[in-house]
Amino acid sequence: MKKDLGPAGANLPALRSHNAALVLDLLRTAGEPGISRLELADRTGLTPQAVSKITARLRAEGLVAEAGRRASTGGKPRTVLRLVPSAGYAVGVHLDRDELTVLLADLTGATVAERRR
Structure with a gap:
């Protein structure tokens, strides 16, 4: 017998809020040097796309700003983010x-x- 878990996506706002809180906490602990989106994805376990969406929202809200670039081990330099x-x-x-x-x-x-x- 299949268990009814309620409507699909019912916890989506709570999940978004939780994921944003994870990202904000890492940005806070990174301090002045900041942290790249790739590092955020690695440390949270979120996909790079999810981290990009979250950080874009945080930037639009004025909570996060770009803080320069950091050398990469390959490819283009990583953009570093930090809390405002x-x-x-x-x-x-x-x-x-x-x-x-x-x-x-x-x-x-x-x-x-x-x-x-």
């Missing part, structure tokens, strides 16, 4: 009994501002 730190921010709040700490961090996780009261 100022493209987004996160706010963290820590409340103790005697102190409130608010922190603002950019996309790379670097502290932009911190206040304690």
Whole structure:
């Protein structure tokens, strides 16, 4: 008996979001030197075409930018990508009994501002 798994593609948005998060995390950990699309494909297990689509969306959203070229072992030089730190921010709040700490961090996780009261 065949098990009904629901409509085909029902988890496609979740899968896209997961794959984009994988790519963003690798871009974040690559830091200033950046990472090529081919390296992203190798490290995520995604196809080069999937990585190209994901990085194109991230570039269109202003989250990722080209950061030059890196020599290749064969063929044309690889385009290196990196996060645009100022493209987004996160706010963290820590409340103790005697102190409130608010922190603002950019996309790379670097502290932009911190206040304690």
